Amino acid sequence: MNAGTAVPGSGTSSTSTTTSSAPAVTVLGEAEIARALTRIAHEITERNKGARDVVLLGIPTRGVTLAARLATLLAEIEPSFDPDAVGELDVTMYRDDLQRQPTRSVGVTRVPVSIDDRTVVLVDDVLFSGRTIRAALDALNDLGRPRVVQLAALVDRGHRELPIRADFVGKNLPTSRSERVGVRLRETDGVADAVLIAGRASA
């Protein structure tokens, strides 16, 4: 296992997307990610019969970028969508593993509109154990009382440790626990969009 190649948040390794010398394998490219997001945007409007009450909240770091992209797409397909109804929800202070980790720095929470009685769609890049989403639900609880909370994830890699599921999934990726799934986005990482898997036994 070659750790460190695609640790989320490291942003160090790789200009490598397709022709990689590292053991990271690209599973989604730029076009696939764009298509997945467009589909998720349509699914959000379909499920909620429009997007009038929808508030998108991204979970840092890359969830925020994805939420912003989804907001642009929603605004294009649904004129009723409020373009201000997109924000970011930092869950650091609600995590259940704070005492088992080195100190994490606290991120920005910005919720520009009231979430009371709205439909909140949480947006994250990779859905894994579900613990981040559990923390996000607790954080939401302190901010207001949404009518419905839904979850959109670009990648669902399985291995849930809590009874949590995504309502909108870009791609289901069967993985083993030892693999690392990394998401690269133009805005946050400065490289072309990609979803990578590192640490595959066959690599």
Place this chain on the structure above:
Amino acid sequence: MKHLLSTADLSKDDAILLLDTAAQMAATQSREIKKLPTLRGRTVVNLFFEDSTRTRISFETAAKRLSADVINFSAKGSSVSKGESLKDTALTLHAMGADAVVVRHHASGAPHMLAHAGWLDAGVLNAGDGTHQHPTQALLDAFTIRRHLVGQRSGTDPVGADLAGLRVAIVGDVLHSRVARSNVHLLHTLGAEVTLVSPPTLLPVGVEAWPCRVSYHLDETLLQWQPDAVMMLRVQRERMGGGSGAFFPSPQEYSRTFGLNARRLAFLPDHAIVMHPGPMNRGLEISADAADHVRSVIVEQVANGVAVRMAALYLLLAGNESSERNAL
């Protein structure tokens, strides 16, 4: 960071991390539900050997907003008044399982002793020791300065910013002031320029080695140096052994020469702010019209104190430095 004892050994990165974390903590304090679950199950002991109201309630509020359990231990009416030593008190706290100890002591260096003597393994936060240091006060002052002068000047969120190029005048009883010592070091670390303004009798020996300028003239400093922030210090009459007459001829003369009033306020640039660590001696180091002026941020300093102390408690208590980071 395991302890917060002094601003002199705080690196610039750590100081900015503290201020940035405080900014996020401050944002949570404008919500309807101000309590966060972050330090649930942790115990914070407020160990106060010296009278304090605002620092103690500020720490207590900060710890409670983070869901920690708070135990207040004040020397008056406790085992200390029966003659218990600092060591035995520390061992008692250790036995009770304190995760952090917030300590105020009349002896300079007591928090350092608590942190390094091996009596307890809790994180130690210095809440003021003798005439040595008061790091959280300096941090909340820097936070207030950054928010007003860096944030408003650039019109953006000052996250990650230092205080480079700002001028801060610290005026008054420097000799007895741990606030001044902490501020001089922290503001210097963050890139600000500091001038101490004080009568020679109220300056400590060795002040020329501090990273700041020294002036004996308030009017001249305000007019010619044009500070961006003026920090008034309390005249600490309780520490002036020989009565207030020992360091300056009379309170009236001190007030005339070193007190901040509306006339002196007019010398300052329009954006300048007035600060005071409290409690104020109105009419002595600061006049009522200066204390209540629109440019006074004294009440805001108190509110920021809670956010800064939440940040300090979070950074000292939340993580576990020894554990390895695993992804997700």
